[in-house]
Amino acid sequence: MAYDYAKYLRAGKIPHIWCPGCGYGIIMKSIIRAVDGLGMNKDDLVFTSGIGCASRLPGYIDANTLHTTHGRSLGFATGVKMAKPELNVIALGGDGDMTAIGGNHFIHACRRNIDITCLVFNNYIYGMTGGQYSPTTPKAARATTSPYGNSDNQFDIAQLAIGAGASFVARSTTYHAVPMEKLIKQAIEHKGFSVVEIIAGCPTGYGRKNKLASPAGMIEWQKANSVNKVQWDKMTAEEQAGKFPIGVLHQEEKPEFIEAYDANVGLS
Amino acid sequence: MAYDYAKYLRAGKIPHIWCPGCGYGIIMKSIIRAVDGLGMNKDDLVFTSGIGCASRLPGYIDANTLHTTHGRSLGFATGVKMAKPELNVIALGGDGDMTAIGGNHFIHACRRNIDITCLVFNNYIYGMTGGQYSPTTPKAARATTSPYGNSDNQFDIAQLAIGAGASFVARSTTYHAVPMEKLIKQAIEHKGFSVVEIIAGCPTGYGRKNKLASPAGMIEWQKANSVNKVQWDKMTAEEQAGKFPIGVLHQEEKPEFIEAYDANVGLS
Amino acid sequence: MAKAEKIEIYVNLCKGCEICVELCPVDALEMKDFKAAVKDLDKCIACMQCELRCPDFAIEVYKQ
Amino acid sequence: MAKAEKIEIYVNLCKGCEICVELCPVDALEMKDFKAAVKDLDKCIACMQCELRCPDFAIEVYKQ
Amino acid sequence: MAKEVKFLQGNEAVCEGALYAGCTFYAGYPITPSTEVAEILAARLPKVGGRFVQMEDEIAAMAATLGGSIAGRKSLTATSGPGMSLKMENLGYGYLTEVPCVIVNVMRGGPSTGLPTGPGQSDIMQAKWGTHGDHPAVALTPSTVQEQLEETVRAFNISEKYRIPVILLTDEIIGHMREAVNMPEPGDLEVVDRKRPTCDPKDYLPYKPEADGVAPMADFGSGYRYHITGLNHLEDGFPSNDGKLAQADEIRQEKKITDHYDEIVVVDEMDTDDAEILVFAFGSTARSAKEAIKMARAEGIKVGLFRPLTIWPFPDKHLQKYKNKVKRIIVPEMNLGMAILEVKRVMEGTVPSIEGINQIDSEPITTITILNKIKEGK
């Protein structure tokens, strides 16, 4: 029997709006397998998102879904979670949504260590608006607003999250569909703020302009350039150059925000 | 001869508005000695700030000074610097200004590595508005909005800056008036984005509510709890607990944003 | 080696991205009229790569 | 040990925060009518701590 | 039994009103002169099972406030000018998605940072037009500390009843002054809770209006799984590019407010029956206006007070009664002329003279200033 994704999908909403070969469909399937694998009750499950291609995801999932304004996914998620801490809140968005316009909410959610799972779909570009460079677009890459190649430096989203205080930080790619599913599960189970950065191909906005191969080629690229964290730590700086580590990159025990608050003000 | 601060001060603007014992006057003096020590031309010197007690500083300095909106110091500074890269731009603000409302501009300026010197006056509180807790207010500390003690986790501003990609990151305190001066000099001379976090006492907004001693007591506290980076690295986690490192915490060579841009688009 | 009993491709869902075809390790799939199609079911080793990575819920592999 | 020739305190600038008084290692300063004042110039070792840390440009130490 | 009398600051009375109305969530970012609202609720909310959070900025504060309401709590945020400007985008989201909540704007002086500790009434027009796009708006303007409490309760009621963010547009004077307040006991004031769905979850349409133009709203996590989006959407909540339906939905949203004008718009009219002169005044300015009118009446001048407690929707219908009736309207306001534009629009040239008193010098407009204007005879 093939996997029954339909259980968590809203009837009649598929096909989704994503372009042919967009990596986001792969992520959506991993998310569904993760929440299904954890046996999560759809009534207690909340997805929030901002604006962008990635942020269209919640519309397809049969849960409590909140498609907010650009960058503000985590702000809304914080309100929902504080009002009803018993809900499982997954906040997601693109690299632009979460780390450009939404960067402040991202670092503060990390700092607070509020028990929200944050999924950053990193396709190295502003997909929805037609391919402008984002804070993660590689140096020298072409985007509609970097006709001479990108001059800007890049965020390492995972390092940013760690620097800001997140207590669980992981990275995966659409090539690693099954490990990604496991990381998402771990992130959801982690008590505190958890970040999973997921590298995904955007053939329309990024691939075309950067003479990257087909959608499949972008997936192969992810495979070729990602290195498991365990192995990464053994590599020299030269060996690491141009590659990125995947897996759980950081995990620590730290007081969760609402628990700490409730204990402090006498609510628990 | 006593030090001639007047050379860099605007005539008739002193006494400043800061409370008795506020650490900011100490910082202002270190800044003046730093720019004076570097022999900087006041005509080429720009100070930008946001809103808060710290952000009132530019009004006192005889330079090109820009007191902007809350949190936006670095946004304005980026415009000024890109329009005239030959100017020396120092952007400053309080812990709230730079890391609460201004957090996004802070991390993006770090990422871009634009050649601006950023001074964060960290008094662990929103001073100007009367003492609400900020992203750096210590756990359990009292503030007007944490009547039960602060439940929130804290930013380590230096770690945040490093995670975001800043190429020079240092920390000092008002106790260390002379080392602070040197760090500010180094920061100004560094090509790229440089951050100096300066711990300062706010007797009015923070001290009073937290049964901290006098203004001098707050300075003594800084002395007692800061550890030089070199020594810090040799300490065990237990020894480090409750203390913080000072000095240059991170420094790297990295392409400066405007230089990279100009080279890229054919402007240089 | 595992085998597939059936590979279901929903042409109404398939957007023709070729991911399944290009990632199939044994070349069991092909493109036909801009949609994925089974080229040779016998070749299939039921590795599930195609199903896992199809972004459009368009391909399902039933193991034997 | 260095000595100070003169310690100038500008009472119009002094806000009476006591930083200088409390941080002076040799107890050469004191508060008088809520302002800093020199208690004993002879004691002063011209360490400049008071001048450096006065937030209000209110105290100047002239070394001998 | 006599009511308890408390001596409260205006901002404190807002908190009492919010608690009375059943508010259990506050998300904010501090700004003078609204900070007391946050400070008091930080202490009080936990005592009623509520939570308080200080967000990283006003944008996040507005987002969290809406999020809290979506999960079922009556939610409040308070701010002032610069913070209000920052909230505009998410406020617009609140309108389009019809999420109830209350936003307190304690108006201060000046544009930009301006005169932050002084009072102002310059955000009147922003309260209606600040965010982009079409949307209905409700804003209330109390004049006394008692009204700070009562209008906060009313703000929550309107917000819950009509699924709309409501702005309490007060100012630094009322926010910071202290006056005696008769504390309402449970039952004294009406408290409205939003309609929640009772249908089978699978039949739930989050934007299918009932007769009053308002759809029941389910709390997230209550078994009604649905979608909320800031894109134009259909009755089922899902986005649609159908412009005709989008237009119909936005007209429905405007109408849910305009159709209930009589319930929403409250105006205090004093001495207007025989008035030849009308003073249109709101908020703290209305206090001086009232006194000036009493003094003028004592001198036999036929002047009356028109004091809107609801400034948006603008009290067109109430004001139209005075068309072709009064000879002058005086509009004192702490701005360079905002409400007066609306008054002119409504009166359609039927009043020989409509005159403003515009003062933005950080001082309240005094009784004498208004009295003199009344007497000026123009």
Added chain:
Amino acid sequence: MAKEVKFLQGNEAVCEGALYAGCTFYAGYPITPSTEVAEILAARLPKVGGRFVQMEDEIAAMAATLGGSIAGRKSLTATSGPGMSLKMENLGYGYLTEVPCVIVNVMRGGPSTGLPTGPGQSDIMQAKWGTHGDHPAVALTPSTVQEQLEETVRAFNISEKYRIPVILLTDEIIGHMREAVNMPEPGDLEVVDRKRPTCDPKDYLPYKPEADGVAPMADFGSGYRYHITGLNHLEDGFPSNDGKLAQADEIRQEKKITDHYDEIVVVDEMDTDDAEILVFAFGSTARSAKEAIKMARAEGIKVGLFRPLTIWPFPDKHLQKYKNKVKRIIVPEMNLGMAILEVKRVMEGTVPSIEGINQIDSEPITTITILNKIKEGK
């Protein structure tokens, strides 16, 4: 010699206008349907020694735009509804500190995220009232691609001349359509540069107005060291709590615009001399209005077009000419009724019927719709 004719997209024409006006700095954050402005300038600016930067959000974009201008460059930013709402706080800072720059708002459909790829005209009122506090405002509404270019130049000119941020309020239709444009050569169009001080730096007072109400503005780094603050300030630029002076300064700022109404406000009036019906239309909607009027005239109906190219300041003076003259005014606009409120205010009941055509269904208002309304005879 015949002018060069180029076939340009509306957003492209904005870029041509900006470059013609001498713009050398752009800071923005992408948003549909304004992105082409950024994309084109990213390529073009370096060729004229200019720089382009994509900031982290619209707030930073507005800040950097102002910063660039303060350091002496003519600066531009472009956005659309949600981004415009986010810019409001810093835009207000630009007003109070009197920093020239141009903000392009390519209006799209709906409040909040709305109908992002469709057109709208619902940000008209926001352009005047979006930020808190009192301030003057200038906004221009081109109707053709040629005007996109020319009005951008004019926007820069007004901005430089009067030290004020100017909004180019265009819409998705004009922004995205392509038309032939007669390219102006150097000298064809006036290009104004801000007044810069010539006095001794130590005598420089950055807010001391000259006869025109405007003070010369020094570039940062040009030897004139001065202070800029969003607090109310004195002529020397330093903050002051003196409310009386703050009030005087804000009135001066309003007046620097209202006193130059004749220079700033441009209106295109067609067939109005004998008109009994006036169509008040702006932006893309005015195109259909023009055609409808031509068709109606052909049928002998006395109808004329009133097309403001400057929507703020509102063309009160131009419009007043038609008081007690026309019998009807029709106001077609892609919103639920905004400009019509202003028209009503100005006409003060002297026009028997003022009627709106309000359409927010993501489609332009057609010629036929307007023609039918004209013929309706009410």
Added chain:
Amino acid sequence: MAKTQIRLSGSGGQGMITAGIILAAGAAVFEGKKAIQSQSYGPEARGGASKAEVVISDEEIFYPKVMAPDVLVALTQEAAEKYSKDLVDGGILILDDLMVKEAPKGNWKIYTMPIIITAAEKVGKAMVANVVTLGALNEICGLVSTETLEKAVLSRVPKGTEELNKNAILAGIELAKACKAEGGCCCGK
């Protein structure tokens, strides 16, 4: 020619928008006609079905969009179905025979021709299907002179592709001629 409303449609990458721009620019810049080109976008600006619209007229054009096209070109089935709905009675419908399996029904003059195949096989580059389209469209509708079309095309294509594009125009003209000759379909079907 008073006013002609033309719609060019297909899927994201087929260059229909460029084709629309070239056609309108040709009419406006080289023949002094009035012309407006416009297009519509999906939810924000991304891939999918797309259309370009062109209005050409001797007189000023006010309303800039196509209300009901006189001519529709559709290079995909989806486009043909979606955009033919408001094609005027008696209008012209030009379809690609490969991509459009089933022509929409209506009282139109329908031309079905192998545009894509011709571009790929005869001209030698699938990418120039849009220029082939222009050649065919203009031959059928006589919107601008062939010189104008050539100038307009050459002013908007990358250097070095001039010959290719000229051939594409000619191939399009040929297709149209054949098609007209055979009464609407030159695919031999």
Added chain:
Amino acid sequence: MAKTQIRLSGSGGQGMITAGIILAAGAAVFEGKKAIQSQSYGPEARGGASKAEVVISDEEIFYPKVMAPDVLVALTQEAAEKYSKDLVDGGILILDDLMVKEAPKGNWKIYTMPIIITAAEKVGKAMVANVVTLGALNEICGLVSTETLEKAVLSRVPKGTEELNKNAILAGIELAKACKAEGGCCCGK
């Protein structure tokens, strides 16, 4: 008493605002009078000179601020100078003798008394200077009954400090009595 306008001023930490609130609350809550308290803030809300204003009246109070005080209390020199400017002709000025070295000049009834010293030395806690002030002020102006003042004070002070505060009120009353007896100054100066 138609309407009395009172201004209490000093520096940030002296509790003048609390004193104003207590006085107004007493009048309003315990005596059914109309009373309004207000205060002003520096640039945003921080330290420095501060003042509280109280209006007490038998009738409704409209304009909430003090336009020209009938009574001014000033516990610092700066406050005395800054806030006495609009004290009404014939008004009452109450000063602390330690902090106010030089009384501002005007046609006022001036009472100079050792409020701070009394609080610190006689009552035993400098912190209660504001309550001493209230005792003295009320004795001089007869704004509310002594019982009301006591109730009002006790309803706003921390538990366990009741005796201290009662003593402070009494000490204030004594000061005022002595002062009145000696014609305005009881400092022996």
